Amino acid sequence: MLKLGAALAAASAILAVAAIGFIGRPATTATAVPGELDARGRVVIAPGQVEIARAEGDRLAVELFEDGRLSFDEYDRVVRAFVACVEAQGGMLARPLDVGARPVYRVEFMFPPRGDADARLAAAASQDIVDGCAAPTYARVSAIWSLAHQPAAAELAAARAGLVACMRTAGFAVPESLAGEGDLLSIGRSDMTAFMACSDAVTEAFGLPVNFAG
Numbered sequence: 001m002l003k004l005g006a007a008l009a010a011a012s013a014i015l016a017v018a019a020i021g022f023i024g025r026p027a028t029t030a031t032a033v034p035g036e037l038d039a040r041g042r043v044v045i046a047p048g049q050v051e052i053a054r055a056e057g058d059r060l061a062v063e064l065f066e067d068g069r070l071s072f073d074e075y076d077r078v079v080r081a082f083v084a085c086v087e088a089q090g091g092m093l094a095r096p097l098d099v100g101a102r103p104v105y106r107v108e109f110m111f112p113p114r115g116d117a118d119a120r121l122a123a124a125a126s127q128d129i130v131d132g133c134a135a136p137t138y139a140r141v142s143a144i145w146s147l148a149h150q151p152a153a154a155e156l157a158a159a160r161a162g163l164v165a166c167m168r169t170a171g172f173a174v175p176e177s178l179a180g181e182g183d184l185l186s187i188g189r190s191d192m193t194a195f196m197a198c199s200d201a202v203t204e205a206f207g208l209p210v211n212f213a214g
């Protein structure tokens with residue numbers, strides 16, 4: 001089956017790549033700062049976000065942002081609507097929709113084989129479905145929610161080191177120049193099954209699903 005991952009910080013879907021996941025920052029009890037969490041764990045919305053959403057015709061985002069906060073329940077509502085949209089067009093969740101210990105969903109879809117002779121056409125058609133369902137609200141809301149839950153540098157570095165070690169064990173030639181930073185997906189494309197197995201192992205070990213495509 002074709003497998004698509006929905007990137008949390010962008011509207012486009014990335015073929016066979018997990019969504020970006022983040023570690024939550026502690027809620028602040030001081031003055032609310034746009035992009036950070038308030039004392040109730042809600043993301044503080046920057047003043048211009050409502051105007052941008054309104055100008056782009058994103059009525060649901062306007063509704064969600066008007067009080068200046070984005071709660072997990074609101075984020076959850078948008079994610080589930082996005083999933084329902086993709087499922088209505090033939091996609092299936094590749095894994096249960098569960099945040100586990102982290103407050104950011106990892107969303108991946110599978111699409112059944114199509115009759116297209118060219119697999120690239122089938123992949124493009126499935127990606128168009130995901131992209132269409134993501135825009136505009138899911139892309140906007142998930143980006144804001146995710147950016148407020150960015151990972152600690154040390155944990156992200158440990159997760160990346162774990163992925164590099166797994167990839168090398170699986171036979172990928174990962175140069176030292178890319179071990180610390182850079183596009184690991186470009187190497188993983190030679191065997192996406194093995195790459196995703198390593199990505200899943202990192203997720204299980206660190207509770208931190210990460211997109212290492214750049």
